[in-house]
Amino acid sequence: MTEKRVRPAKRNGPATRTEMTDRQFSLISKALAAPRRYEILAEISRRQCATPCTCLSETQPISPATLSHHMKELENAGLVRIERQGKFANLTLQRDVLRAYLDRLASL
Amino acid sequence: MTEKRVRPAKRNGPATRTEMTDRQFSLISKALAAPRRYEILAEISRRQCATPCTCLSETQPISPATLSHHMKELENAGLVRIERQGKFANLTLQRDVLRAYLDRLASL
DNA sequence: TTGACATTTCGATGATTGTCAAACTGAGGA
DNA sequence: TCCTCAGTTTGACAATCATCGAAATGTCAA
Helix, strand or coil: CCCCCCCCCCCCCCCCCCCHHHHHHHHHHHHHHHHHHHHHHHHHHCCCCCHHHHHHHCCCCCHHHHHHHHHHHHHHHHCEEEEECCCHHHHHHHCCCCCHHHHHHHHC | CCCCCCCCCCCCCCCCCCCCCHHHHHHHHHHCCCHHHHHHHHHHHCCCEEEHHHHHHCCCCCCCCCCCCHHHHHHHHHEEEEEEEEEEEEECCCHHHHHHHHHHHHCC
């Protein structure tokens, strides 16, 4: 699980083209294939700042174990970043990565 | 399997907004989750006209049975249209549907 | 009609996956 | 220290899925 993944662009100018490996493309496709994970993404995207895990727990009718699993999948695909602070975990949508994914699909 | 699905826009003007149900969104997500199906889509999108099934058969290292299965999944998701003429089947990418899918993902 | 060919359907199989309960870890308050 | 709370890990189970071989269907030409 130690592979290159698309990370948020780092001051490369305004119109950065984020590259994406076939591997990550596939990971994202699979991550989006579970409706529950899309819901989680939707919830996260609704907020300005990072979304606390607990919020998701209130919205999604799933066990903590399952939520944790989905969070890991989304992080692994590069779609979210998880900041851990003490007991808490906060999720941020990685819009760069999502955009790179969409760009690739759009070029079909 | 008798549900409303996004169909190619029919003379609604140049900037038609294609609607999409949650159900179809989910079907498309799942259809795209299999790398093999993405490859099939990529192959189809490379051609101007409809792609004969036989062409895919040459490109994709899978049995006819499996190819047929994937074709059905893509058709069911609305991503391709299959024209059957006698013995043959020709596939066309439904760009309207793909665009509608991308639009929805982009609005996250 | 007979045979060759394109595609589909059926049945089975191995792999992946979404889910949970239970046990675990780690942080912070009393 | 002890307890509670947030989140993770583990192990299990049922469901879904990609794949195949074999048999079936349907088309066309000889």
